[in-house]
Amino acid sequence: PKFIKVEDNGHLYSIDHFSVPRHYEDSIGSILIPHGLIADRIERMARDIHEGFEGESMILLCILKGGFRFSQDLMNYIGAINCNSGKSFQIGLDFLRLKSYTNEESGELKIMGVDALESLKGKNVLIVEDIVDTGNTMQQLLKTLDVYQPKSVKVASLLLKRRPDSTGYIPDYVGFEIPNKFVIGYALDYNEYFRDLNHICVINDFGKKKYAI
Numbered sequence: 001p002k003f004i005k006v007e008d009n010g011h012l013y014s015i016d017h018f019s020v021p022r023h024y025e026d027s028i029g030s031i032l033i034p035h036g037l038i039a040d041r042i043e044r045m046a047r048d049i050h051e052g053f054e055g056e057s058m059i060l061l062c063i064l065k066g067g068f069r070f071s072q073d074l075m076n077y078i079g080a081i082n083c084n085s086g087k088s089f090q091i092g093l094d095f096l097r098l099k100s101y102t103n104e105e106s107g108e109l110k111i112m113g114v115d116a117l118e119s120l121k122g123k124n125v126l127i128v129e130d131i132v133d134t135g136n137t138m139q140q141l142l143k144t145l146d147v148y149q150p151k152s153v154k155v156a157s158l159l160l161k162r163r164p165d166s167t168g169y170i171p172d173y174v175g176f177e178i179p180n181k182f183v184i185g186y187a188l189d190y191n192e193y194f195r196d197l198n199h200i201c202v203i204n205d206f207g208k209k210k211y212a213i
C-alpha cells in the first residue's frame, strides 16, 4: 500500500526512552509514532507530492488546528525539493478551521475562513490534514470546495484511522494508517491539550479523565 500500516498490536514505544513534556508524563500511555519517524515519513511524502504535482503553482490549504505541524514540515520538505531539483513551483499558504457540529441527524460541517475559499478559484489545491477518521468531514469539505471551482484538489493526511464505520475514503497521500485508538501529539489534541507534544501518542485513561471537560 501507499502508506505505513501501524498494526493494532504493533510495537509501542515507552516514554522512558524518549523526551516528552514532564506535564504530560502521567497522561501518555505509550508513543505510537516517534517524532523522528514522523519527520522521515513526511520527507518521502514531500517527494511523492512534488513528483505528482502538475502546474505552475500550488495552494497549500492547512486545516487548523491539527494540520499545523504537518503543514509546516511538509512545506519545508517540498520547499527543499524546489531548491534542489529540476522542477519547482510556487507554493501559496492558506488556512481553514473546521468544526463539525453534531445535531440529531448528522454532523454538520461548519467552515471558518470562507474568504480563503474564494481565493481557491482556478488554483491547484493541496489540502493538508492531520487525520482522516471516518472520512465524513473530508468528503463534506471536498464537496464544499468544488463550489469554488479550484483547478485541482488533492488531499494529504498524515494519519488515516482504521475504522469499521469508515466511508472508505482514502486521501491521495497518507503518512500512516493507524489503529482505531484516540491519538494525541504533533498538534493533534484532546480538548486542546497535547498539541505541545512532538510524538504521536496514545492517551491513557488517567489522561482522559484529567483533561476531560
Ligand SMILES: Oc1ncnc2c1N=NC2
Binding pocket: 131, 133, 181, 182, 183, 184, 188, 189, 190
Ligand atoms: O485520534 C484522534 N486524535 C485527535 N483528534 C482526532 C482523532 N480522530 N479524529 C480527530
Ligand SMILES: [Mg+2]
Binding pocket: 063, 064, 066, 067, 129, 130, 131
Ligand atoms: Mg484535522
Ligand SMILES: [Mg+2]
Binding pocket: 066, 188, 189, 190, 191
Ligand atoms: Mg481536535
